Amino acid sequence: NAGVTQTPKFRVLKTGQSMTLLCAQDMNHEYMYWYRQDPGMGLRLIHYSVGEGTTAKGEVPDGYNVSRLKKQNFLLGLESAAPSQTSVYFCASSYGGLAAQETQYFGPGTRLLVL
Amino acid sequence: QQPVQSPQAVILREGEDAVINCSSSKALYSVHWYRQKHGEAPVFLMILLKGGEQKGHEKISASFNEKKQQSSLYLTASQLSYSGTYFCGTRDNYGQNFVFGPGTRLSVLP
Numbered sequence: 001n002a003g004v005t006q007t008p009k010f011r012v013l014k015t016g017q018s019m020t021l022l023c024a025q026d027m028n029h030e031y032m033y034w035y036r037q038d039p040g041m042g043l044r045l046i047h048y049s050v051g052e053g054t055t056a057k058g059e060v061p062d063g064y065n066v067s068r069l070k071k072q073n074f075l076l077g078l079e080s081a082a083p084s085q086t087s088v089y090f091c092a093s094s095y096g097g098l099a100a101q102e103t104q105y106f107g108p109g110t111r112l113l114v115l
Numbered sequence: 116q117q118p119v120q121s122p123q124a125v126i127l128r129e130g131e132d133a134v135i136n137c138s139s140s141k142a143l144y145s146v147h148w149y150r151q152k153h154g155e156a157p158v159f160l161m162i163l164l165k166g167g168e169q170k171g172h173e174k175i176s177a178s179f180n181e182k183k184q185q186s187s188l189y190l191t192a193s194q195l196s197y198s199g200t201y202f203c204g205t206r207d208n209y210g211q212n213f214v215f216g217p218g219t220r221l222s223v224l225p
Contacts, residue, residue: 035215040217040218041217042117042202042215042216042217042218043157043202043204043215044215045213045214059214090156090157103147103159103162104147104149104157104159105159106156106157106158107156108155108156109156
């Protein structure tokens with residue numbers, strides 16, 4: 001089992017460019033999450049999904065969109081990148097949701113630099 | 116609202132003990148603890164539910180005081196491998212919000 005994988009691992013964008021981050025999990029988890037991690041801020045939830053075809057906003061959703069067309073994949077999109085979106089992005093998945101007593105399994109992260 | 120962690124950073128010698136605290140202004144249902152090594156993904160340590168349950172993982176244990184709305188992570192006889200940033204994540208009684216704290220950076224020196 002690969003667990004949770006993320007692509008790409010690193011990306012540099014210019015302001016205004018768009019990109020999509022891909023998260024894949026092979027654990028048949030229902031719930032998937034996208035976090036961003038900034039120094040001193042911990043992990044902040046951007047969007048999450050409670051199942052195929054469903055998504056919901058987290059704590060910091062502005063400037064991002066997500067899609068969950070297949071159960072194993074969760075895509076995070078930046079339509080027009082801004083320097084404030086420079087961060088490390090982590091995807092996670094869990095069998096149950098945030099309201100359940102479930103462990104979140106994290107991917108290795110994507111480091112994004114917006115110039 | 117993000118829980119508060121203290122201290123922000125701690126430096127230990129191998130074999131020393133440390134305590135990391137996590138507190139919230141909201142009534143909590145559960146507290147989750149994760150450890151993240153530099154450049155790696157966070158890894159789950161344990162979940163504590165309201166009721167004051169104490170759990171252990173290797174020489175790392177934790178307690179949860181629901182009345183004080185806080186949890187403490189205890190690291191005993193620390194090892195070099197314990198170095199990293201420790202995050203608590205809290206879920207409130209309504210079950211809708213799960214939020215990570217800002218983290219506590221732990222450095223264990225030989």
